[in-house]
Amino acid sequence: MCGYITAMQDDRKKPDDRNKMNELDRLRHSCAHVMATAILRLWPDAQFAAGPPVENGFYYDVELQHRITPEDFPAIEAEMKKEIKANHPFEKVVVTREQAIKDSESGRLGGLSERPGNPSKFKLGNLQDIPDSEAISYYKTGDFIDLCAGPHVMRTGNIGAYKLTSVASAYYKADENNPQLQRIYGTAFKNKTELEAYFKMLEEAKRRDHRKIGQEMGLYTIDPDFTGPGLPLWLPKGAAIAEELEKLAKETEFLAGYVRVKTPHIAKEKMYLTSGHLPLLYKDSMFPPMELIEEEDRPDKRFLESRVQLALQKKQELAGTGDVEKIAHWDKQQAEAAEAIDKLTTRYYLKAMNCPHHHRIFAAEPRSYRDLPLRLAEYGTCYRYEQSGELFGLMRVRSLNMNDAHIYCTREQFAQEFNAVNEMYLKYFKIFGFGKYVMRFSTHGKEGLGRKYVNEPELWIQTENMVRDVLNNSGINYVEVSNEAAFYGPKIDVQVWSVIGREFTLATNQVDFAQPRRMGLVYRDKDNTDKTPLCIHRAPLGTHERFIGFLIEHYAGNFPLWLAPEQVRVLTIGEEAPLVSYAKAIVQELRAQMVRAEGDYSNDKINGKIQQAEQAKVHTMLVVGPRDMAANAVSVRVHGKGSLGAKPKAEVVANLLDNIRARR
Ligand SMILES: [Zn+2]
Ligand SMILES: [Zn+2]
Numbered sequence: 001m002c003g004y005i006t007a008m009q010d011d012r013k014k015p016d017d018r019n020k021m022n023e024l025d026r027l028r029h030s031c032a033h034v035m036a037t038a039i040l041r042l043w044p045d046a047q048f049a050a051g052p053p054v055e056n057g058f059y060y061d062v063e064l065q066h067r068i069t070p071e072d073f074p075a076i077e078a079e080m081k082k083e084i085k086a087n088h089p090f091e092k093v094v095v096t097r098e099q100a101i102k103d104s105e106s107g108r109l110g111g112l113s114e115r116p117g118n119p120s121k122f123k124l125g126n127l128q129d130i131p132d133s134e135a136i137s138y139y140k141t142g143d144f145i146d147l148c149a150g151p152h153v154m155r156t157g158n159i160g161a162y163k164l165t166s167v168a169s170a171y172y173k174a175d176e177n178n179p180q181l182q183r184i185y186g187t188a189f190k191n192k193t194e195l196e197a198y199f200k201m202l203e204e205a206k207r208r209d210h211r212k213i214g215q216e217m218g219l220y221t222i223d224p225d226f227t228g229p230g231l232p233l234w235l236p237k238g239a240a241i242a243e244e245l246e247k248l249a250k251e252t253e254f255l256a257g258y259v260r261v262k263t264p265h266i267a268k269e270k271m272y273l274t275s276g277h278l279p280l281l282y283k284d285s286m287f288p289p290m291e292l293i294e295e296e297d298r299p300d301k302r303f304l305e306s307r308v309q310l311a312l313q314k315k316q317e318l319a320g321t322g323d324v325e326k327i328a329h330w331d332k333q334q335a336e337a338a339e340a341i342d343k344l345t346t347r348y349y350l351k352a353m354n355c356p357h358h359h360r361i362f363a364a365e366p367r368s369y370r371d372l373p374l375r376l377a378e379y380g381t382c383y384r385y386e387q388s389g390e391l392f393g394l395m396r397v398r399s400l401n402m403n404d405a406h407i408y409c410t411r412e413q414f415a416q417e418f419n420a421v422n423e424m425y426l427k428y429f430k431i432f433g434f435g436k437y438v439m440r441f442s443t444h445g446k447e448g449l450g451r452k453y454v455n456e457p458e459l460w461i462q463t464e465n466m467v468r469d470v471l472n473n474s475g476i477n478y479v480e481v482s483n484e485a486a487f488y489g490p491k492i493d494v495q496v497w498s499v500i501g502r503e504f505t506l507a508t509n510q511v512d513f514a515q516p517r518r519m520g521l522v523y524r525d526k527d528n529t530d531k532t533p534l535c536i537h538r539a540p541l542g543t544h545e546r547f548i549g550f551l552i553e554h555y556a557g558n559f560p561l562w563l564a565p566e567q568v569r570v571l572t573i574g575e576e577a578p579l580v581s582y583a584k585a586i587v588q589e590l591r592a593q594m595v596r597a598e599g600d601y602s603n604d605k606i607n608g609k610i611q612q613a614e615q616a617k618v619h620t621m622l623v624v625g626p627r628d629m630a631a632n633a634v635s636v637r638v639h640g641k642g643s644l645g646a647k648p649k650a651e652v653v654a655n656l657l658d659n660i661r662a663r664r
Helices: 015-018 023-042 070-086 097-105 120-129 191-208 211-217 234-255 268-276 295-318 323-343 355-363 411-432 459-476 545-554 577-592 606-615 626-630 649-661
Strands: 056-062 091-095 136-141 144-148 161-171 180-187 266-268 288-292 343-351 374-383 399-409 437-442 479-481 490-497 504-510 534-538 568-572 597-600 620-624 633-638 642-648
Touching: 015 161, 023 056, 023 070, 023 136, 023 144, 023 180, 070 161, 091 097, 097 120, 097 144, 097 323, 097 626, 120 144, 161 191, 161 288, 180 191, 211 545, 234 374, 234 399, 234 411, 266 268, 268 355, 288 295, 295 323, 323 343, 355 374, 355 399, 355 534, 399 411, 399 545, 411 437, 411 459, 411 504, 411 534, 437 459, 437 606, 459 504, 504 545, 568 577, 568 606, 577 597, 577 620, 577 626, 577 649, 597 606, 606 620, 620 626, 626 633, 642 649
Parallel strands: 437 479, 568 597, 568 620
Antiparallel strands: 056 180, 091 136, 136 144, 161 180, 266 343, 288 343, 374 399, 399 534, 437 490, 490 504, 504 534, 620 633, 633 642
């Protein structure tokens, strides 16, 4: 089957999910059929496995003696052109399992004709994954027949523009015990204009690569040998950006009635066993635990260890005596001592999320309905274990500074609180100039209750309705997707597009009706009964790591004044003492107002100094020469914009402060 595979490889798409494939996904998946046809025209022995659409394109996994390289792409694309020109309809045929097995054995599936002695072995394997409750279908385009559940476009001629992009290798069904296949990637669009725009965007994204710009600007470094992979070190210029973002968050949250807390980076295993993140749910995302025996328990431990040692010794002496009873006695002694040692040992985990810590702060004092909503905020550092192969610059890391907060509220307060969170997002979008966004509202799927989702059918429906109402009433741009919620409740993924049109998942809001109960959180309501609050998890600025990585691309490193690591540089024309004093006084005046201003008073040629400042992406350059000094003026130059001419110094300073204050 050329089916649609989700990120979780084992989770085969249900018919319902297939119906949700959008137009572009269908087009791209259809193009995978066409590519397979083209490959078969060139290499008729090719055996195909799966060919789903993926983000930005599609692939098809193929087994073939010949190793396909990008040099083969023009020939494959030329064959694809013929198939598209022929404008074959995608004809669906429903067959019995017996028929499908027969056609796999004859090599017909994923082929242009029967291929005796070359059965469609991967299609046969895919067939086994189709449950009896689902129909088995083929899709036929010209000579090509594929085992596939669809959906596709109507005809091959609907594929407007396409291009093969790369080759990788992948194991069949993502299992390394299976054969390794060649994965041929391509992309397709409705028309040539869109295709060209996409490649232009990729080119631009490469130019704006956060790893490249981050290094050039000296924003962060990763030191795998000493600090460890995936653990970015923020250099002073990167830290300046992070500090500005924190300042923005703190001000915004303060005005929205949040209170700030601070929590440790570690917690006992009990915390996560209670919250439900352990033993299973989050285990693979957490660093392994640290084991600790408290100082005062260490003599006990030594004593217990001596008991184990004694038992081992006794058992050795008894070996060969056949005294089963005595051996059993020492076995028991050993086991008891070992268990007692285990009880003395406490396991601590690095926190992978801040919620349980905040929940304990909620629980630290008796709470009444008058205390709600309680909004606890913290830029909390979390640690998540990502496989080394997954690590990528600032985008996939193992330490995360999170713009976190948890809002504890009553059911009645929910709509207003949730709405306020959305408003906060919109405010941020405006500040950063994100023109395009969508909120992706993920709800539960009934089948997953008790497995993928906490088993509270009523609460799921209630909270989902509350969220939907807020979204509908606020006129926020959102889409709803079922069966993708988080374990504890419905969630909203906020997606934004950078200025060059690249999509980015900024943050996730989650409504949680399960964790507060698990952690035993209650408030005393008006009617004098204890009730469990709802909890909203939200992090509009995501983590410093991902967000700054994204901002680097968004701004191409040309940060607006308020965020620029070096906001102002004062450059002297020459190094005469009075001029340098004048320049230094300007730097001092700006720094006294918390502006990140530096001076370049060297004797270098002014053009060279300007070029250096431009290269360092300094936002505003103030050039001062004798004539400026005489007029108590400065010549203003803005990075990327050029010279704005000489202006009175006081006006320039006031202007800079205004813009920084307004976060421009
Ligand atoms: Zn298909
Ligand atoms: Zn949380």
